Amino acid sequence: MGSVIRIVLQRLALGLVTLLIVSAVIFGAVNLLPGDFAQAVLGQSATPEAVAAIRTQLGLDQPLPVRYAQWLWDAARGDLGVSFAQANFASFTGRVDPSATVLAQIGPRFANTMFLAGVTAAIAVPLAVGLGILAALWRDTAFDKGANIATLSSISSPEFFVAYILILLFAVVNPVLPSLSNIFPGMSFGERLEKTLLPALTLTLVVTAHMMRMTRAAILNLMAQPYIEMARLKGMRPLRVIWRHALPNALAPIVNVVALNLAYLVTGVVVVEVVFVYPGIGQLFVDSVKLRDIPVVQACCLIFAAAYILLNLTADILSIISNPRLRHPK
Amino acid sequence: MTPLLEIRDLRIEGRSDEEWHPIINGVDLTLGRGEVLGLIGESGAGKSTLGLAAMGYVRDGVRISGGSVMFDGIDLMNASTEEKRSLLGRRIAYVAQSAAASFNPAHKLIDQHVEAPVRHGVQDRGESIEDAIELYRKLRLPNPEEIGFRYPHQVSGGQLQRAMTAMAMSCRPDLIIFDEPTTALDVTTQIEVLAAIRDIVDQFGTSAIYITHDLAVVAQMADRIKVLLRGDEVETAPTREMLDHPREDYTKSLWAVRGYHRPEKPKPGPESVPILAVEGVTAAYGEQVVLNEVSFDIHPGRTVAVVGESGSGKSTTARVITGLLPPRDGVVRFEGEALPPSYRQRSKDQLRQIQMIYQMADTALNPRQTIAQIVGRPVRFYSGLKGRKLAARVDELLDQIEMDPAIYRDRLPGELSGGQKQRVGIARALAAEPRLIICDEVTSALDQLVAEGILKLLARLQDELGLSYMFITHDLATVKAIADEVVVMKEGQVIEQGPKTEMFTPPHHPYTDLLLSSVPEMDPDWLDRLLAERGVEALGEAATDKM
Incomplete structure (x- = not known):
């Protein structure tokens, strides 16, 4: 067990280093964006003095490494700064409106995104793994081919197209679900779930194919193993052979592809959010880029990167734990 | 009494390059109750394919194209999948060449052992665990009470092979197919496994087909030997008869191979510089x-x-x-x-x-x-x-x-x-x-x-x-x-x-001696003699006493 803990700690440390490198890349890249906030907010007719004043106030006149160090130091303490767009620069009071901090801006949006990702994962992961197992069990049958074709077509269609088809089917032709997902604080869980269902179904259709095909492939990959033949020769039923003998040994690749898809759900769902007017972090991110609201953009990027790293880390750790050689050393 | 297993004119084909090629061309095989038949031949002779067919099983890309397999009055060629499945593991069991690869790395030995008895409704889990420990003891595994609760990678190759034999015995089958069970083992380990397999097969009166390419091994294990060559039977005879008087040229050539001997070259002189x-x-x-x-x-x-x-x-x-x-x-x-x-x-x-x-x-x-x-x-x-x-x-x-x-x-x-x-x-x-x-x-x-x-x-x-x-x-x-x-x-x-x-x-270093004496010889009494010399037969009796 000691070796597992050591490996986990190693991976955690590596994850932190990766996050640090990514943060530097984010900071550098965001500052490469053409134009700046002062220019964007004051418009074409601003006097150079006014622009300079705002730049000074925001610290934009400092050299890049200094700004990076300051930002990193603050971020490490949980302070992601103040949204440029929300702070009231006209008043020049120097006081910060609490609702203008980046955290206050991102917090609720991030919670919404996590809710959507959670609902999607709750549907998609069992569905994909289940379909993958059945496709492996009934390999080369009509079911296998049908599942492959269906999931491949859904992954090959653009997300917005899938979304509009679902809206057409479930909100227009059979109006059972709302087409707008305008959720807000204070809604009950049931209401939230109802509003989230259509975007979650859309995303399910997008992510299922990848996970299902990997599950199927990982299981089939093992079917030529002598211990699978042994299980058959002990008279075990095909489903039991797969469930009990193949699946536990196929967990590592499956967990990894699941983690990749969950990371996508956290970071890559802008289009679906736009179609359903879902107040998630993706929309906030796009709006902030448009406005050159650098603190928000940076914070979003950092969250995305952290989500990717964390999920992959979890997958790594789970696949390590799924290996009995590491769990039970000689 | 009818034989336990009767295979008539069995033909098996394998698929490669989009075509079916013959693997077994009409082989007959009869196995009496309590009999051990040695199946011997080179790789590609179709030994494993024939052994698996005796279980009514073929691998992917292989098909039975003719003939019949009768197991205790049941026609395995025409039995339903369900019927065959109820025989596998319960009345016919299999011991594979590499126990390390044939035990599932994700589960403890005992969980794999009890699977067949529990699923076939022969014993419940508790009974089966007790029985497993008893079998481990009979097979002279160290720590029989605990060894089953380890994962395969925590157990050595020779022990795994014995644990696999115990697993095959779990439902007290009528027939066990041993498919090169000692080929992957070192000679010193092979002895223990051979002795353990032979003992337990004797004790339970189990019939067995023992597949190997090693003549000396089969001579220790089998009552009768059948020689296969590229899917055809060459000859079948009781072990001693086959060893003493092989009839066919191919069989004789197999026997003769071990005769190759190159004389030792003269010793290098004192001035010779080693290369x-x-x-x-x-x-x-x-x-x-x-x-x-x-x-x-x-x-x-x-x-x-x-x-x-x-x-x-x-x-x-x-x-x-x-x-x-x-x-x-x-x-x-x-x-x-x-x-x-x-x-x-x-x-x-x-x-x-x-x-x-x-x-x-x-x-x-x-x-x-x-x-x-x-x-x-x-x-x-x-x-x-x-x-x-x-x-x-x-x-x-x-x-x-x-x-x-x-x-x-x-x-x-x-x-x-x-x-x-x-x-x-x-x-x-x-x-x-x-x-x-x-x-x-x-x-x-x-x-x-x-x-x-x-x-x-x-x-x-x-x-x-x-x-x-x-x-x-x-x-x-x-x-x-x-x-x-x-x-x-x-x-x-x-x-x-x-x-x-x-x-x-002689005299040898004790380890060299152990290595040399562990190499099986073409003498059906070799294993008995060796075990007697090493004083192992006492253990075998101890195991019998516990029955």
Whole structure:
């Protein structure tokens, strides 16, 4: 067990280093964006003095490494700064409106995104793994081919197209679900779930194919193993052979592809959010880029990167734990 | 009484290249209750296929195209899937060649043991666990109460093979198919497993089909022996009769293979400089020391066999000599001159002098290159020959390994047999014009007749080209056949070394003695005698008493 803990700690440390490198890349890249906030907010007719004043106030006149160090130091303490767009620069009071901090801006949006990702994962992961197992069990049958074709077509269609088809089917032709997902604080869980269902179904259709095909492939990959033949020769039923003998040994690749898809759900769902007017972090991110609201953009990027790293880390750790050689050393 | 198993005119085909090819061409097999039938033949003879067909099972890409399999009055050819499944594991069980690969790495031994009895409704989990412990005890596994609660990787190969036999016994089947159960084991471990299998089969009166390519092993285990050759039966006879009076030429040739013997060359004079001297070599993988103060010499034109069980450090020694693993301590000298520890620091000429041939010719040859390309590359690399001269040299090398260049130069490795691939491996080593060739278990994966051909080829090349060989093997029959000197290794140390005749004449070092006495002999009483000598029969009786 000691070796597992050591490996986990190693991976955690590596994850932190990766996050640090990514943060530097984010900071550098965001500052490469053409134009700046002062220019964007004051418009074409601003006097150079006014622009300079705002730049000074925001610290934009400092050299890049200094700004990076300051930002990193603050971020490490949980302070992601103040949204440029929300702070009231006209008043020049120097006081910060609490609702203008980046955290206050991102917090609720991030919670919404996590809710959507959670609902999607709750549907998609069992569905994909289940379909993958059945496709492996009934390999080369009509079911296998049908599942492959269906999931491949859904992954090959653009997300917005899938979304509009679902809206057409479930909100227009059979109006059972709302087409707008305008959720807000204070809604009950049931209401939230109802509003989230259509975007979650859309995303399910997008992510299922990848996970299902990997599950199927990982299981089939093992079917030529002598211990699978042994299980058959002990008279075990095909489903039991797969469930009990193949699946536990196929967990590592499956967990990894699941983690990749969950990371996508956290970071890559802008289009679906736009179609359903879902107040998630993706929309906030796009709006902030448009406005050159650098603190928000940076914070979003950092969250995305952290989500990717964390999920992959979890997958790594789970696949390590799924290996009995590491769990039970000689 | 009707026989337990009756196979009539069984025909089996396998699919390759979109076509069905025959694997078994109409074989009959009858097995009485309590009888053990030995099934013997070279690889590709269809032994395993026939063994599995006796269970009504065929692998993917294989089909039964005719004949009948009757198990205790049940027609397995026409039985429903459900009916067959209820027999498998319960009345017919299987013991596979590699227990390490055939136990599921994700589950404890005991969970895999109880699966068949519980699922078939023979016993509940608690009863089955108790029974497993009893079987482990009968099979003389250490810590029978605890060993089942380990994962496969925590148990040694020989113990796993016994645990697998226990698993096969879990439902007290009428028939067990043993498919080369000791082939992957060291000789000393093989003894224990053979004795354990024989005891338990005797005790329960189980019928068995014992598949192997090793005649001496089958002689210990079987009441009757059936010889297969490329899907046809050659002959069947009771064990003693078959050993004493084989009728068919093929059977006789199998028996004769073990007769190959190359006389030991005269000892090198005192002034002879060893072509290779390993001096006090200690080597480690990370922290783990795997070689400890290993020293031996190889004199020009001689064959030194390095023997030992798996994990004894034989192959690691080869890695140190070739510079793949720089030693922690000690030095390797070539004709008296110290070689740089790492191959990276060695000159092209130093590299050229020592070549290797590997056990798995299959994986050591690039499947996408023709034979001429494979052999031609080292020729070009070491001698710089090009064009027609290169082609001529390649043809010459192919002639040396007795493969007609006109036929083979443009073939791919996939189109060759195992023995031919190994010959190409030899040609590739010869291409560098080496002085010393390290042969790492080069005949272990080959059938006896083919292996003998390779040994004869190597001997001829040695005489013609004055080559020296370091011959790594765990097979003492091979050592007897070709070695001039023997180095016995155990746990990274040289236990004993000397000329072959001395090594095979008592007194031995106790470990050498154990190794030598563990090699099965073509005598049906060998195992009994050996166990009696070692005082093991007492244990067998103790196990019987517990019944």
